[in-house]
Amino acid sequence: MAEHEITIDALDKDGNPLRYWVLNEKIHDAADSGAKHIIVKDVLGQRFIADCMEHSDVKIDIHGTPGNDLGVFLSGPTIEVFGSCEDQTGNTMNAGTIIVHGNAWDVTGLAARNGKIFVRGDGGYRIGIHMKEYLEQKPIIVYGGQVKEFFGEYMAGGILVALGLRIRNGSVEDVSAKEVVRGSIGSGIHGGTIYIRGEVPEHALGVSATLCSFTEDDLSLLTPILEEFCEYFDIPIEKIWEREIKKIAPSSSRPYGSYYNPRTV
Amino acid sequence: MRRDIIKHPDSRPSTSFWGRLGRVGTIGESRGKKGRIGVTIPPNGFIKDIEACGIAGLININGKRENGSRAVDMITTMTDRENGLGAGFACYGLFPDMADFYCIQLLLDDEVAKEKVEEYLKKVGNIVKDEEVFTTPVKGMHGPYPLIWRFFMEIPPSLVQGSPHIESEDDYMVDVIMHINVRINGAFCMSSGRNMAVFKGNGWSFEIAEFYDLRERYEGYMWLAHSRFPTNTPGWWGGAHPFNILDWSLCHNGEITSYGTNKRYVEMWGYKCTLLTDSEVVTYIWDLLCRKHGLPKLIASMAMAPRYFEDISLLTEDQKKVAKALRMTYGRAMINGPFSILVGTNRPNPSMIALTDRKKLRPMIAGISDDGNTAFAASEECALNRVGDMGEVWAPITGNPVIAQLYKGIVWKGTEKQFEGKNLRMEV
Numbered sequence: 139m140a141e142h143e144i145t146i147d148a149l150d151k152d153g154n155p156l157r158y159w160v161l162n163e164k165i166h167d168a169a170d171s172g173a174k175h176i177i178v179k180d181v182l183g184q185r186f187i188a189d190c191m192e193h194s195d196v197k198i199d200i201h202g203t204p205g206n207d208l209g210v211f212l213s214g215p216t217i218e219v220f221g222s223c224e225d226q227t228g229n230t231m232n233a234g235t236i237i238v239h240g241n242a243w244d245v246t247g248l249a250a251r252n253g254k255i256f257v258r259g260d261g262g263y264r265i266g267i268h269m270k271e272y273l274e275q276k277p278i279i280v281y282g283g284q285v286k287e288f289f290g291e292y293m294a295g296g297i298l299v300a301l302g303l304r305i306r307n308g309s310v311e312d313v314s315a316k317e318v319v320r321g322s323i324g325s326g327i328h329g330g331t332i333y334i335r336g337e338v339p340e341h342a343l344g345v346s347a348t349l350c351s352f353t354e355d356d357l358s359l360l361t362p363i364l365e366e367f368c369e370y371f372d373i374p375i376e377k378i379w380e381r382e383i384k385k386i387a388p389s390s391s392r393p394y395g396s397y398y399n400p401r402t403v
Numbered sequence: 404m405r406r407d408i409i410k411h412p413d414s415r416p417s418t419s420f421w422g423r424l425g426r427v428g429t430i431g432e433s434r435g436k437k438g439r440i441g442v443t444i445p446p447n448g449f450i451k452d453i454e455a456c457g458i459a460g461l462i463n464i465n466g467k468r469e470n471g472s473r474a475v476d477m478i479t480t481m482t483d484r485e486n487g488l489g490a491g492f493a494c495y496g497l498f499p500d501m502a503d504f505y506c507i508q509l510l511l512d513d514e515v516a517k518e519k520v521e522e523y524l525k526k527v528g529n530i531v532k533d534e535e536v537f538t539t540p541v542k543g544m545h546g547p548y549p550l551i552w553r554f555f556m557e558i559p560p561s562l563v564q565g566s567p568h569i570e571s572e573d574d575y576m577v578d579v580i581m582h583i584n585v586r587i588n589g590a591f592c593m594s595s596g597r598n599m600a601v602f603k604g605n606g607w608s609f610e611i612a613e614f615y616d617l618r619e620r621y622e623g624y625m626w627l628a629h630s631r632f633p634t635n636t637p638g639w640w641g642g643a644h645p646f647n648i649l650d651w652s653l654c655h656n657g658e659i660t661s662y663g664t665n666k667r668y669v670e671m672w673g674y675k676c677t678l679l680t681d682s683e684v685v686t687y688i689w690d691l692l693c694r695k696h697g698l699p700k701l702i703a704s705m706a707m708a709p710r711y712f713e714d715i716s717l718l719t720e721d722q723k724k725v726a727k728a729l730r731m732t733y734g735r736a737m738i739n740g741p742f743s744i745l746v747g748t749n750r751p752n753p754s755m756i757a758l759t760d761r762k763k764l765r766p767m768i769a770g771i772s773d774d775g776n777t778a779f780a781a782s783e784e785c786a787l788n789r790v791g792d793m794g795e796v797w798a799p800i801t802g803n804p805v806i807a808q809l810y811k812g813i814v815w816k817g818t819e820k821q822f823e824g825k826n827l828r829m830e831v
Contacts, residue, residue, distance in 0.1 A: 183789075222796065225783075243784070260798070263801070341717060
């Protein structure tokens with residue numbers, strides 16, 4: 139195993155962050171030369187880390203703060219971030235897993251096509267915007283904490299979850315049920331499902347997002363996903379079931395069909 | 404007839420925008436690569452960069468004055484956001500010994516322009532002190548370099564006369580600055596506040612920092628920084644951020660689509676927009692709303708990024724009244740379009756304000772250091788983590804400001820509910 143492990147320092151000899159293309163070149167070279175476990179230290183704002191990488195047996199550990207577009211077009215590897223991510227994490231990702239031990243802010247999972255993103259902390263705006271699915275390709279994004287407006291905007295497929303938990307050093311608390319999500323949830327949603335472990339008032343729903351009843355099917359769909367989440371962040375799954383989970387689905391597959399031409403619908 | 408005039412692209416006058424960039428088909432150069440424009444190098448002479456403006460700021464709540472190193476580190480960490488066409492810094496708490504006087508810092512074409520400004524300033528007030536601002540040529544930075552000079556001014560009360568819009572020496576000073584920017588050839592006012600100054604120019608952020616020697620030379624309790632990626636307007640010295648009037652400085656990332664409305668609104672109050680860029684007008688709105696109209700910063704933020712009427716309909720009756728009154732009174736001060744801004748001021752208390760548009764179309768992150776002494780705000784979290792052991796880091800709610808005040812700390816976190824209880828009367 140040892141020869142398959144490579145550590146990369148993301149600082150140059152003067153202690154300044156390497157430019158993103160230099161760092162990415164090193165990470166790709168390591169993966170291409172057969173490394174199975176790549177540890178990247180002192181990451182500070184470098185963008186596009188592991189872009190388009192296809193080695194599905196590679197695990198990349200990131201210590202620090204990766205920049206925008208972490209794992210853009212990712213097609214296989216597992217990325218574990220010990221810190222917080224910035225915007226567009228998992229942009230248009232095809233396959234693979236991203237685990238974030240911190241927050242991941244705006245536009246996470248933008249147009250994702252498959253793969254999984256698990257975030258321990260909070261999120262920002264437009265998470266899962268235009269995520270899509272096809273047959274067994276089904277992207278999944280789970281946030282442990284709170285998220286902000288436009289959660290699942292223009293969503294076309296996949297599964298989005300916000301749990302409203304505050305997970306810190308082994309302790310787990312609920313945040314106020316009112317503060318798990320903010321307005322315009324699933325605005326323009328026309329596929330996929332959003333699950334929210336907290337209150338969802340009617341006025342917080344976006345265009346064509348509808349509250350549905352949470353059934354046995356939803357439970358069996360969510361259980362393996364949440365088990366995986368609990369395993370990464372070491373929390374008991376019973377804690378999650380303590381509060382009711384709300385399900386949001388699209389009311390139409392073409393919510394804006396009559397917007398530009400009223401005669402089309 | 405008309406066809407004759409525009410029959411061939413080459414007939415465009417060479418002084419036009421296209422002429423300066425080179426005609427299609429002629430030999431041009433882009434990033435060291437030579438080739439035929441529109442054939443082997445892109446038609447507009449540029450290579451596409453995936454970038455956007457970067458903003459960063461910090462305020463030492465305990466009043467400790469520090470040099471520009473951390474501000475420079477923050478902004479240069481986000482170097483992927485800039486393209487070398489403008490950067491700038493604002494420093495507050497810079498001249499504690501001269502804090503009673505306006506510090507006018509100018510970009511000048513030459514000595515002649517400087518003399519003209521000096522002559523004018525002598526006429527409109529007393530020059531207490533003047534000096535050249537230290538600059539050093541930076542390798543690789545494009546010239547020509549301007550002459551940069553600062554004047555410390557005081558305005559004798561007898562000169563502040565009661566014309567309709569002049570009520571105080573601040574109003575008088577605004578007129579002086581507008582006169583310099585509009586009427587005096589070869590001169591441009593970078594900043595005009597008390598106990599603060601703006602250092603900006605056309606270059607990369609690391610170049611501008613080196614050009615003014617900001618890492619070593621100056622100390623202040625608050626620093627704002629901006630690196631520019633010009634989108635709609637040219638990159639030039641005057642057009643770099645932060646924009647300033649009196650001691651209001653503003654760094655902006657985004658585009659103000661309501662510029663025309665806002666511009667006409669502030670023009671009615673005597674402000675003149677001369678910098679060819681949308682961000683300038685927002686600086687004047689802050690000055691107008693907070694200084695001239697006496698609004699608290701929180702209320703001014705609500706006027707600039709007001710709640711939607713759907714949101715207002717969910718408020719209680721008395722809160723609704725306030726929210727609607729703000730929208731009606733300040734409809735023309737509303738900033739539309741994507742923006743995240745960082746504002747610095749000395750009045751009434753030194754504060755840093757971070758605000759984003761209502762749909763969060765530009766990034767903004769706020770944080771406070773582990774020891775609670777320094778508040779930060781920046782476009783990207785990496786800038787925060789570069790310079791300090793961060794305590795809490797959070798994403799402020801859209802249209803809800805983060806306000807950090809000297810000696811008081813984070814007085815508004817940007818995650819509270821607006822329009823509630825005593826919040827409206829807060830004196831910040």
